[in-house]
Amino acid sequence: MISRVLDTAEGPLGVAEVLERAQSDLPGLGIATVYRTLKLLTDQGRIHPVTLDGETLYEASGRGHHHHFSCTSCGKVFTLHTCPVALPRGTVYPGGFIVEAHEVTLYGRCPQCAAPQA
Structure with a gap:
């Protein structure tokens, strides 16, 4: 679900945004699970962090130069x-x-x- 949220996002998302969007389909999802999954997806190269104004956001990999x-x-x-x-x-x-x-x-x-x- 977290991967799907990032795949369909119009831009990079912060942890709270990922949690909020994923909870619409998985109401019991917790913040710790989001952090663990973001780390796992980053380690796998499926997503990557983007730092804007000191905040870390996440977006799907493979979108080319943008x-x-x-x-x-x-x-x-x-x-x-x-x-x-x-x-x-x-x-x-x-x-x-x-x-x-x-x-x-x-x-x-x-x-x-x-x-x-x-």
């Missing part, structure tokens, strides 16, 4: 499937830094929060 958008109004984090940075692996950045990978998080208001209120 970035995140964090809504400053509702707090949801969304996956962006386009890369706003043209910085391929192996690029030599000024000062001799060789790029191996990059992560970008954009901050602002999601479409729902940015919509005019009627």
Whole structure:
């Protein structure tokens, strides 16, 4: 159930969000089981942690190169499937830094929060 929650999520989720969503189908699910399962799924490579603003979130692995958008109004984090940075692996950045990978998080208001209120 925890794996399914992360597979269908629109972006990375925190532990509390995973618990809440999984409890809709498994009401007796406890937080300790969520932590143990997240560790197991991470060790198996099925999910991976994403750190945003000091909080560890989790998302399914195998989604390819992507970035995140964090809504400053509702707090949801969304996956962006386009890369706003043209910085391929192996690029030599000024000062001799060789790029191996990059992560970008954009901050602002999601479409729902940015919509005019009627």
